Amino acid sequence: MDDIVKQAIAKWPNVPDCYGWLGLDARGDWYMRDDQVQAQGSFTQSKGSRLQHEKLIDFIGRNYECDAQGRWFFQNGPQRVYVELEATPWVWRIQPDGSLQTHTGRAARMQRCCVDEAGYFYMDTEIGFGLVHTQDMHLALAPIESGLWVPQEVMRAALGQQFGYVRSPQAAQVKSEQT
Template sequence: MSTDGTACSPRPWPQVPACYGWLSLDRRGRWRLQGEPVTHRGLLAFLNQHYASEEDGAWFVQNGPQRVFVRLDYTPFVLRMGADGGLLTHTEAAAGPASAVHVDDEGSVLIATAAGIGLLDDRELPAFVDECRGADGAAAEIEAVLACAGVSWRGLPLQPIGRAEVAARYGFRADPQP
């Protein structure tokens, strides 16, 4: 309400152009601004809180009226294993249950979760491999994990995938352009 008792109508956001090419997400889930790592805690919290996607799979950070589109070094999420064994996204949110596990042609592990597709942080690979099991229930050898040869992780079979097909299969745009 204004001081004279009449209702105030909200001011519309100013028209500002979207921003491209400034913000990126690397393979370890680190934000980068013009290639430089973001280290300021407040800015990191802001980026994590305002990270979202458009229907066409372009990921962005909403900065007031402006969308700052994010170039992804691989997937929209980078996953880590939490202390309780659950998966966390690089934004520190629970990723939810896994529905598929892939090993790409470069040996990277990708996990489809309720939050979306995520690259497993490479620092988590030893723990991931320790949880992989062969068809007989025994610990899987690394060669079998990389080949997706009858290996499962937490009951989900490892499936091969080509890196070039990940974005199309999981519906995201790695490098949004105007």
């Protein structure tokens, strides 16, 4: 987390959390979701505007974390902005040498790989679980065919519970407020 963010948290410790305004799609792109976009439905129904400003994207990536409930967020100064996930909290990019990087540029090592009923390929690492970017599937073929990577079968609907993440913190918050 950036030092300036830590300083802002210390200066303003009680800023309310923000839900529904930021989304991460299955290709690792960030989306801003204003009130009008949110009124059109969930993130999977209405994404919003794709962020393209490199410095903002890098700032979000450096300050992207998970809370104890498995809800991923961007710490924007003193405010926690919870992220709506189209698929998983990480989108993996397989490098030509077989190493992994997150959509934010962080390196990781695979602990296991999985495939769901629709054929989507995932990796679990020491920093968390994520979907392999569709453009990198060709790089996964050789280690799978050679038996170096042996994907376990998983059910897509159970991934969040199995790997400890919440796809829609906004929906979870609304549900907890209703009970």
